[in-house]
Amino acid sequence: MAFTNEQIERYSRHIILKEVGVKGQKKLLDSSVLIIGAGGLGAPAAMYLAAAGVGTIGIADADEVDLSNLQRQIIHATKDLGKAKVISAKETMEAMNPDVNVNTYRTFVSADNIMELIKDYDFIIDGTDNFPAKFLINDACVMAKKPFSHAGIIRFQGQLMTYVPGEGPCYRCIFKEPPPKDAVPTCKQAGVIGAMGGVIGSLQAMEAIKYILGVGKLLTGSLLTYDALSMEFRKIKLPEKVKDCPVCGDEPTIHQLIDYEQAECDGAL
Amino acid sequence: MADINIDEYTDITDVVCPVTFVKAKVAIEELEPGQVLSIHMNGGEPVQNVPRSMKEEGHKVLKLNKNDDGTYDLIVEKGDE
Numbered sequence: 001m002a003f004t005n006e007q008i009e010r011y012s013r014h015i016i017l018k019e020v021g022v023k024g025q026k027k028l029l030d031s032s033v034l035i036i037g038a039g040g041l042g043a044p045a046a047m048y049l050a051a052a053g054v055g056t057i058g059i060a061d062a063d064e065v066d067l068s069n070l071q072r073q074i075i076h077a078t079k080d081l082g083k084a085k086v087i088s089a090k091e092t093m094e095a096m097n098p099d100v101n102v103n104t105y106r107t108f109v110s111a112d113n114i115m116e117l118i119k120d121y122d123f124i125i126d127g128t129d130n131f132p133a134k135f136l137i138n139d140a141c142v143m144a145k146k147p148f149s150h151a152g153i154i155r156f157q158g159q160l161m162t163y164v165p166g167e168g169p170c171y172r173c174i175f176k177e178p179p180p181k182d183a184v185p186t187c188k189q190a191g192v193i194g195a196m197g198g199v200i201g202s203l204q205a206m207e208a209i210k211y212i213l214g215v216g217k218l219l220t221g222s223l224l225t226y227d228a229l230s231m232e233f234r235k236i237k238l239p240e241k242v243k244d245c246p247v248c249g250d251e252p253t254i255h256q257l258i259d260y261e262q263a264e265c266d267g268a269l
Numbered sequence: 270m271a272d273i274n275i276d277e278y279t280d281i282t283d284v285v286c287p288v289t290f291v292k293a294k295v296a297i298e299e300l301e302p303g304q305v306l307s308i309h310m311n312g313g314e315p316v317q318n319v320p321r322s323m324k325e326e327g328h329k330v331l332k333l334n335k336n337d338d339g340t341y342d343l344i345v346e347k348g349d350e
Binding site for chain 2: 002003005008009012015016018021022023
């Protein structure tokens, strides 16, 4: 596929970069990323990936746009209130970049549907707001050998890590299992500063882009935490691999996906 | 140098900086190392910047021909990846 003059201009700041060039931009246009959750994390991630020319973007979320979402979920606007988040997100992305093909999945992920959802995508972004979904995404990506970016945000804090099959630990290696119900407040109860989704969700988009381009070093084997109040980023080295991890260890004990029960936020982060 | 065998042509007179270089870069990335690209460009900014940028990318500038209408043709051999 040859670039049109319009594409050359649109992606000129990418193509100029040695690490991207024409080949890299073509890789982006030929790639596919699934974003689970069209909320605080998914919104900026989706917008940067669309702007970058990731050719196929899937977005999964069952919710509708609520007024309380708009303080942080910048892919949605006041005119979108009541609209399905996936539709609102698709409209924003397509308005930004006509090169992007957006697939919408108006559903929450579950043990029943997640393998089917992730199977055709090159990279998965976890933009969910609850532990059951995070463990489900991890286990499914480990089983399907899909790379993904985990992230979570609450109050003035955020964290993320990247899983690539065969390269470092998975989310369950580190966090074992969901905390007891109600042990950790949801974002609805605890609050979250809106720009936190912008910081962490943009980093997730960056990880996806680096993975697709095959450049630089990913956040595999490390957990990056961000505390906005103390203005500190910490990159915490994680163990290489946890041998007795129940999902990615030497003798896994989890062979089927689990739908954990836990109170969820009304709106995805 | 009269017999340089040109493999591909591109015209960047329809765009302005920095897209001039980007369009030239797009064209040369399609070639194999050792193949030769002729880039048709306007005088002024493109002539100042595009040859330099192509050298920085590791390509070999073989020739710069000035045309009667004030445009230029830059002949570049693609370097190794």
